[in-house]
Amino acid sequence: MRVNVTVNGEQRQADDVWEGESLLFVLRERLGLPGSKNACEQGECGSCTVYLDDVPVCACLVAAGQAQDREVRTVEGLAEGDRLDPVQEAFVEAGAVQCGFCTPGLVVQAHDLLDRVPNPSDPEIREALAGNLCRCTGYEKVLDAVRLAASRR
Numbered sequence: 001m002r003v004n005v006t007v008n009g010e011q012r013q014a015d016d017v018w019e020g021e022s023l024l025f026v027l028r029e030r031l032g033l034p035g036s037k038n039a040c041e042q043g044e045c046g047s048c049t050v051y052l053d054d055v056p057v058c059a060c061l062v063a064a065g066q067a068q069d070r071e072v073r074t075v076e077g078l079a080e081g082d083r084l085d086p087v088q089e090a091f092v093e094a095g096a097v098q099c100g101f102c103t104p105g106l107v108v109q110a111h112d113l114l115d116r117v118p119n120p121s122d123p124e125i126r127e128a129l130a131g132n133l134c135r136c137t138g139y140e141k142v143l144d145a146v147r148l149a150a151s152r153r
Helices: 023-030 086-093 103-116 122-128 140-152
Strands: 003-007 010-014 049-052 055-058 071-073
Touching: 003 023, 023 049, 049 103, 055 103, 086 103, 086 140, 103 122, 103 140, 122 140
Parallel strands: 003 071
Antiparallel strands: 003 010, 049 055, 049 071
């Protein structure tokens, strides 16, 4: 099957997509966007979080065909050209990036939170990021990054 989708503002097409393929597989393997990570394939870790029509979803749980004629925004699409989004910058500056595997999902989820709640409390940050697992940072630097990004927006 052929899937036509707008990814990061650009109309893209993936051919020979198997009906059971995930959006994550299509993004990474067919469209060459490796930012979203493939970790659990069960929607438990959040590493593959992307926007689908401006709603954060685990791309591993979305069948590729469900993205037909819809808009996807990945972690790569948060930056404007060579300029990182303030959330991306804050993660780097706060040291919230360790091995980097969970980072794309955390960044997308934090970006969504700050779009909805410009100055979130710590409990609101924790709640928003509860579906994203990280084995390296201990989360404190992630909280610091979200606070820093909020102060700069």
